[in-house]
Amino acid sequence: MTQDGYRKPLPSPAPESRRYWEGCKQHELWLPFCRSCDKFYFYPREFCPSCFGWDIEWRQASGRGTIYTFAIQHRAWHPGWEDEVPYVTALVQLDEGPRLYTNIVGVDPDPAQIRCDMPVEVVFDDVTEEVTLPKFRPVAT
Amino acid sequence: MTDQEKASLFKKIAIVGADESDEIGIVPHKSTLQLHAEAARNALDDAGLALSEVDGIFSAGSAGWSPTLQLAEYLGIQPRYTDSTSVGGSSFVIDVEHAAAAIAAGLIDVALITHGESGASGGRRGGSARPALDPWHPAAQFEMPYHVGGAPTHYPMACMRHMHQYGTTHEQLAEIAVATRKWAMLNPKAMMRDPITIDDVLSSRWITYPFHLLDCCLVTDAGGAVVITSAERARDCKKKPVYMLGSGEATTHQTIASMPDLTTTPASISGPRAFAMAGVRHEDIDVVEVYDSFTYTALVTLEALGFCKPGEGGAFVSGQRTAPGGDFPMNTNGGGLSYTHPGMYGMFLLIEATRQLRGECGERQVAGAKLACVNGTGGTLSSTGTLILGAD
Numbered sequence: 173m174t175q176d177g178y179r180k181p182l183p184s185p186a187p188e189s190r191r192y193w194e195g196c197k198q199h200e201l202w203l204p205f206c207r208s209c210d211k212f213y214f215y216p217r218e219f220c221p222s223c224f225g226w227d228i229e230w231r232q233a234s235g236r237g238t239i240y241t242f243a244i245q246h247r248a249w250h251p252g253w254e255d256e257v258p259y260v261t262a263l264v265q266l267d268e269g270p271r272l273y274t275n276i277v278g279v280d281p282d283p284a285q286i287r288c289d290m291p292v293e294v295v296f297d298d299v300t301e302e303v304t305l306p307k308f309r310p311v312a313t
Numbered sequence: 314m315t316d317q318e319k320a321s322l323f324k325k326i327a328i329v330g331a332d333e334s335d336e337i338g339i340v341p342h343k344s345t346l347q348l349h350a351e352a353a354r355n356a357l358d359d360a361g362l363a364l365s366e367v368d369g370i371f372s373a374g375s376a377g378w379s380p381t382l383q384l385a386e387y388l389g390i391q392p393r394y395t396d397s398t399s400v401g402g403s404s405f406v407i408d409v410e411h412a413a414a415a416i417a418a419g420l421i422d423v424a425l426i427t428h429g430e431s432g433a434s435g436g437r438r439g440g441s442a443r444p445a446l447d448p449w450h451p452a453a454q455f456e457m458p459y460h461v462g463g464a465p466t467h468y469p470m471a472c473m474r475h476m477h478q479y480g481t482t483h484e485q486l487a488e489i490a491v492a493t494r495k496w497a498m499l500n501p502k503a504m505m506r507d508p509i510t511i512d513d514v515l516s517s518r519w520i521t522y523p524f525h526l527l528d529c530c531l532v533t534d535a536g537g538a539v540v541i542t543s544a545e546r547a548r549d550c551k552k553k554p555v556y557m558l559g560s561g562e563a564t565t566h567q568t569i570a571s572m573p574d575l576t577t578t579p580a581s582i583s584g585p586r587a588f589a590m591a592g593v594r595h596e597d598i599d600v601v602e603v604y605d606s607f608t609y610t611a612l613v614t615l616e617a618l619g620f621c622k623p624g625e626g627g628a629f630v631s632g633q634r635t636a637p638g639g640d641f642p643m644n645t646n647g648g649g650l651s652y653t654h655p656g657m658y659g660m661f662l663l664i665e666a667t668r669q670l671r672g673e674c675g676e677r678q679v680a681g682a683k684l685a686c687v688n689g690t691g692g693t694l695s696s697t698g699t700l701i702l703g704a705d
Binding site: 214258 | 477
């Protein structure tokens, strides 16, 4: 889809989160990692929100996780979603620990089809030439 | 400050005036500041105090930059102390603790906390409740590309996790909507006064699953104000003082993706502080006024405050326990669900608790109410203020 045709808000990558967005464009999920705490965190900043330590690095994540929770949006609160309601918003708990706010795709927006703790995997949606959004779909069992 | 030191605020101040603006509901012909001013005049009249005696002003409520500057100028006063604490609908409840600290420290004598908000009508005249975010703000980067929507679209995610973890049901949530409507039917100022049933709630349309329309609060225009002074001075005011016996404030996150545990609220922190300061037990409380932006907000707040255990809120509210005649009177004005909710509701919890403790509530009066628990919730279940209020 072209940028002209895309009607939803696009992220404006901040310098402190550029590595994340560059990774998405390569269809890879990269997360900030605190060397002192020995754990991943999200969202990106140049320090760890657990210990306020600034000794951090970026590491690639598996792209796998579970649905911590979800909701089915029946109303478009923004014109970009007018043709898509109902759609699913979710917090995905990555296997590496952090939670991401995202959309669940590849499944009907039906509470009988989606449940908390369901395994999911990342899919990359190239919404414009510049921006790729990570979304998640149920893992086939 | 330790909790013990903070306990020095026990019974140091009292609410001496409380009232709404002249009109609440759909009030398209009045500005937000006009709603503030009407409520301020009414609350000061209620206290028997003059605006010229107010030396501290507290408010989160007004669209745009610096609510207390806008308000002080509009009212025509030059207060020596202002506090624009803005952490959502809980702000006004938290303001009571802040005002208590300022009064106890001798910085001010009379605090005026006001609210005015045109939640229903402001947009129609081109207003916007919240300023745009910095495009580099985390929510703009990591949330808005997936969804744009306010509280009605994020609180359901918390509720969904609660339902999954504890088996909380749609029917249990609906119990709160029905019970709260019964209180509204006893309040002439409430907007929604027709009876509803559990089935009405369950058959109302989805806003965001798992919330039906009738799980969600109203969107109205309204103003409200309370006047606070020292316990000593309160005894000379027009009406019976409503003392602050305990208070607590807590914040845990801003955006829902950073909420540590979606099945509770910061009231699990602010609540125990308030109860400890007041030195009272849950079973001592006569009336409970808790923020009900959604049925779920009230349910999870009862758990977080410790009225029941985590996960037991659904069973706790079943059988119309919180309705008139039930053994747990809650949200006796009809709440944000059925009375009024202009966008930030905390102020109206204070007004109703004050009226109940003074015995001014007519048909909906909880007989012999001496102790009230108030809990405001703000943001995305982000911030809370808990108060224990009491009358002699």
